[in-house]
Amino acid sequence: MTWGQTLRSAFESIVERRMRSALTVLGILIGIAAVILTVGLGEGAQGRVNSAIASLGTNMLIVTPGSASTGGVQGGLGSASTLTLADAQALASPVDCPDVAEVAPVTQHSFTLTAGSQNWTAPVTGTTPAYLSVRDRQVTSGQSITETDVRTEARVALVGTEVAQSLFGTSSPVGRTMQIGNVPFSIVGELNAAGASASTNQDNVVLVPITTAQAELFSQAGPYAGSLSAILLSAHSSTTMSLAYQEADSLLLQLHHVTNPLQADFTITPQTSLLSTASTISKTLTILLAGVAAIALLVGGIGVMNIMLVSVSERVKEIGLRKALGATPATILRQFLAEATALGLLGGVLGVGLGLAGALGIPHVIAGAAVTVSVPAIAGSVLVAAVIGLVFGVYPASRAARLSPIEALRSE
Amino acid sequence: MALIELVGVSKIYGVGGVEVHALRSVDLAVGGGEYVAIMGQSGSGKSTLMHILGCLDVPSSGAYHLDGADVGTMDEIDLADVRNRRIGFVFQQFHLLGRLPAWRNVELPLMYMGIRSRQRRRERAEKALEAVGLADRSAHRPTELSGGQQQRVAIARALVTDPAIILADEPTGNLASDQAEEILTIFEGMHSEGRTVVLITHEPDVGGRARRLVRIRDGRIISDEPAASGVGSAG
Numbered sequence: 353m354t355w356g357q358t359l360r361s362a363f364e365s366i367v368e369r370r371m372r373s374a375l376t377v378l379g380i381l382i383g384i385a386a387v388i389l390t391v392g393l394g395e396g397a398q399g400r401v402n403s404a405i406a407s408l409g410t411n412m413l414i415v416t417p418g419s420a421s422t423g424g425v426q427g428g429l430g431s432a433s434t435l436t437l438a439d440a441q442a443l444a445s446p447v448d449c450p451d452v453a454e455v456a457p458v459t460q461h462s463f464t465l466t467a468g469s470q471n472w473t474a475p476v477t478g479t480t481p482a483y484l485s486v487r488d489r490q491v492t493s494g495q496s497i498t499e500t501d502v503r504t505e506a507r508v509a510l511v512g513t514e515v516a517q518s519l520f521g522t523s524s525p526v527g528r529t530m531q532i533g534n535v536p537f538s539i540v541g542e543l544n545a546a547g548a549s550a551s552t553n554q555d556n557v558v559l560v561p562i563t564t565a566q567a568e569l570f571s572q573a574g575p576y577a578g579s580l581s582a583i584l585l586s587a588h589s590s591t592t593m594s595l596a597y598q599e600a601d602s603l604l605l606q607l608h609h610v611t612n613p614l615q616a617d618f619t620i621t622p623q624t625s626l627l628s629t630a631s632t633i634s635k636t637l638t639i640l641l642a643g644v645a646a647i648a649l650l651v652g653g654i655g656v657m658n659i660m661l662v663s664v665s666e667r668v669k670e671i672g673l674r675k676a677l678g679a680t681p682a683t684i685l686r687q688f689l690a691e692a693t694a695l696g697l698l699g700g701v702l703g704v705g706l707g708l709a710g711a712l713g714i715p716h717v718i719a720g721a722a723v724t725v726s727v728p729a730i731a732g733s734v735l736v737a738a739v740i741g742l743v744f745g746v747y748p749a750s751r752a753a754r755l756s757p758i759e760a761l762r763s764e
Numbered sequence: 765m766a767l768i769e770l771v772g773v774s775k776i777y778g779v780g781g782v783e784v785h786a787l788r789s790v791d792l793a794v795g796g797g798e799y800v801a802i803m804g805q806s807g808s809g810k811s812t813l814m815h816i817l818g819c820l821d822v823p824s825s826g827a828y829h830l831d832g833a834d835v836g837t838m839d840e841i842d843l844a845d846v847r848n849r850r851i852g853f854v855f856q857q858f859h860l861l862g863r864l865p866a867w868r869n870v871e872l873p874l875m876y877m878g879i880r881s882r883q884r885r886r887e888r889a890e891k892a893l894e895a896v897g898l899a900d901r902s903a904h905r906p907t908e909l910s911g912g913q914q915q916r917v918a919i920a921r922a923l924v925t926d927p928a929i930i931l932a933d934e935p936t937g938n939l940a941s942d943q944a945e946e947i948l949t950i951f952e953g954m955h956s957e958g959r960t961v962v963l964i965t966h967e968p969d970v971g972g973r974a975r976r977l978v979r980i981r982d983g984r985i986i987s988d989e990p991a992a993s994g995v996g997s998a999g
Contacts, residue, residue: 357875368863673859676820677921678848678876680841757847758820761859 355686362690369663373695376659380699380737381706383652387733388707389714389723390645394638396722401630404547411453411590412486412623413597415443415583415604434617435580437562439607443585448603451596456483456584457562461570465519465558466531472518476532476558478565486586489554494526494541502561507568509537513545514555532558535568593622642729649733653740656699660692660744664752671752672760681753685746692745699741700734766793766829767928767960768817773826775812775983786812788983789826796928799955800962801974801991809983810964811933817962818853818931819846831928848876852922854932858914860906860921866893867902870921877925892920896950912943919950930954932963936970948973 366373417434440457443449459478464471477483480502484490491510501508509532516525516539525539537560546554560569587596601613601620610616671684707730711723752760775787786809794800804810815821816828819835828835830846838846847853860869870889879885893902896916906914915935922930932951936944948970955961955975965971977991 354878354880357880364863669859670861673861674872674876675844676818676847676853676859677873678844678925680844680876682841683844683876756821758815761820761855 358683358686358690359694361687362694365687365691366694372659372663376656376663376695376741377699377702379652379655379659380696380741381652381703383649384700384703384730384733384737385706385710386648386652387642387645387729388704388726389710390641390648391638391726391729392707392711392723393714393721394634394641395724395726398631398634398638399724400722401634411587411593413585413587413593413600414621414623415439415585415600416619416621417580417582418617418619434608435583437580439604440580440583442603442607443583443600449596449599451587451592451599452585453588453596454482454486454586456480456486457580458483458582458584459562459565459570459579460581463532463558463569465515467519467528470519472515474512474515474556474558476560476565476569478560478562478570480562483559483584486584489546490544491541492544493524494539496541497559497561502563505564505567506561507535507537507564508540508561510541510543510559511539512543512555512557514553515558516542532560533569597622645729645733649736653736656737656740657744660741661748664688664745664748668752668755668760668763671749672755672757672763675753675757675760681750684753685750688749689742689746692741693738695745696738696741700737703737704730704734767796767831768792768794768962769829770816771827771829773813773816773823773828775809775816775821776824785983787816787823790980790983790985792978792985792988794960794962796960797955797958798960798962799951799975800960800978801971801976802962802964802978802980803966803968803971804980805966808980810966810980812983813980814931814933814962814964818851819843820853844876848873849925850927850929852919852925852927852930854915854918854922854930854935856934856937858906858911858918858938860914860917862906865903865905866898866909866917866920869906869917870902870924873921873925888924889920892924893917895923896920897946910943911939912946915939915943915947916950919947923954927959929960929962932961934964934966936965936967944970 415435435457437457440455443452444455456479460475462473463476464473481496481498484496494510497506497508497510500506509530511519511525511530519525519530520528525542527539529536529538531537543555543557543559585596585600587593597620601616604618604620605611605613605616608617674684675681708725711725714721714723755763770790770792773787773790773792774785777784777786788809790809790813792813802810802813812821816823819830819838822836830850835843835846861872867886867889870892871885874885874888879888890899890902893899896919898913898916898920901909901913901917906917909917915938919935930951935951936947939947951961951963952973961974963970963974971977972991974991977987977989978985979987
């Protein structure tokens with residue numbers, strides 16, 4: 353029998369057993385689609401967490417007032433004033449901290465912004481131009497605030513895209529004036545869109561010179577509002593992070609006259625620790641989802657196995673007849689191989705199709721869900737389905753093909 | 765030399781540790797063009813004998829020469845070729861594939877024979893169906909045919925490769941007597957065309973139609989003589 357006849361015969365046999373073929377295909381299809389989607393969801397979540405953290409600034413150290421080890425006791429009002437602009441200036445010294453690239457002191461308070469008849473509330477951050485490079489932000493239109501602005505306490509501001517849109521709609525905010533509280537500031541530039549991570553919306557921000565903030569804004573906001581809420585440091589590269597950490601730590605201990613590091617009145621958090629924690633969590637999530645998917649594939653595979661076994665054992669008689677009419681074992685085997693392959697391919701293609709359609713569709717249905725299409729997941733699941741289909745479709749057939757025709761004909 | 769020659773053929777089935785001797789040292793020679801009926805009660809070993817003659821089963825011991833060639837030394841591929849070209853088999857239960865129309869059932873041996881042209885296979889299948897009087901039933905599925913018609917489709921399938929030997933295992937066993945008569949007429953015709961016909965039956969009426977009658981009991985041949993009809997004119 354030629355391959356053409358074999359394929360034709362396989363096709364006829366599949367069509368003849370429509371229900372059984374459909375169930376086989378369904379088993380393969382669901383298994384593969386489940387693997388693609390669950391692994392994709394896991395990897396998508398991981399990717400989003402990583403990029404959200406990376407967008408906070410790479411190679412970044414955050415110095416915050418208060419001690420992590422003593423927790424709530426020292427973390428209240430008393431410790432809020434421990435970081436000063438003088439600390440920030442000392443950290444910027446290339447002699448004491450050669451591995452610290454940039455230093456951005458940060459002080460933050462929420463204000464009502466007004467422009468014309470529009471009102472909006474956003475956190476206002478007083479900082480220095482270094483903030484942009486530490487946090488990896490860009491000015492997309494207009495210009496940045498400058499060191500001169502910091503020195504002269506200029507009333508200039510940079511706004512995030514959400515603030516700009518809320519106050520000025522679609523027109524450019526650059527060159528316009530807004531009131532922060534009741535102090536007029538002129539907007540010199542707009543920041544790039546950076547998206548929202550879990551805790552902070554990076555597009556709902558206003559940046560002003562730290563000196564202006566302390567002199568004009570935060571003096572009204574409360575007794576401790578003038579102190580720094582954090583100092584952001586960046587290292588030259590990820591490899592010098594720990595050196596920068598040690599330099600900053602020992603310098604601040606010295607400046608704050610703390611002899612026992614356990615009693616430090618500040619905490620330095622490397623951004624990478626956050627990153628690695630987050631990616632550990634999302635990796636665990638991916639493994640969990642992949643496990644669920646593997647079980648789905650296994651269940652689908654067992655379904656395929658059952659259907660194939662039943663289908664073949666039902667046809668042992670037919671195998672006997674075909675042998676009596678002159679079929680060789682190889683011919684019989686080829687026929688079942690073609691059938692199993694066709695079913696496997698059909699299930700595989702439909703499963704991959706459904707998986708990809710789900711990967712494209714799910715983010716539209718569930719806001720915030722991201723599905724990454726994982727090539728190893730696709731390849732692996734298709735391979736497993738193909739092996740299951742072939743083994744359980746062809747192995748019993750090959751056993752039947754080795755029976756003498758009369759034994760096969762007599763079987764029930 | 766005889767077309768079919770069995771020498772000392774035995775067949776032993778092992779059923780749960782108990783050995784069943786289906787055939788005990790059977791010697792049988794059938795010449796080309798003979799019409800032989802093998803008769804015996806159920807369990808006499810006649811079906812086993814037929815399966816061995818048809819190369820559907822292998823003897824436990826003894827030798828089987830088919831047209832001078834030793835079947836015992838053949839591999840699966842040679843055996844498949846013998847079943848395909850040399851022997852046409854007719855079963856009591858017809859063994860048609862229910863999902864295929866009559867002509868597709870008949871063309872199956874031609875596919876295994878390696879005839880690539882579907883057109884040629886169809887022509888030959890239609891011709892074989894015509895020979896058994898079913899030219900107008902070629903597109904019918906087996907379920908749409910009577911038992912006698914189904915058996916005639918099976919005979920067409922046995923004839924389609926033009927084999928020298930036709931082996932029939934109780935071909936009329938499942939049929940009403942008028943349908944059985946049609947089938948036996950076809951066998952007569954095949955015999956008169958010069959084919960070797962061997963059929964198995966337990967019905968004396970059917971056995972009496974052959975030219976030679978071989979009786980078998982308990983796995984042994986107990987008599988081998990010309991049938992009544994073979995002496996004078998048939999009928």
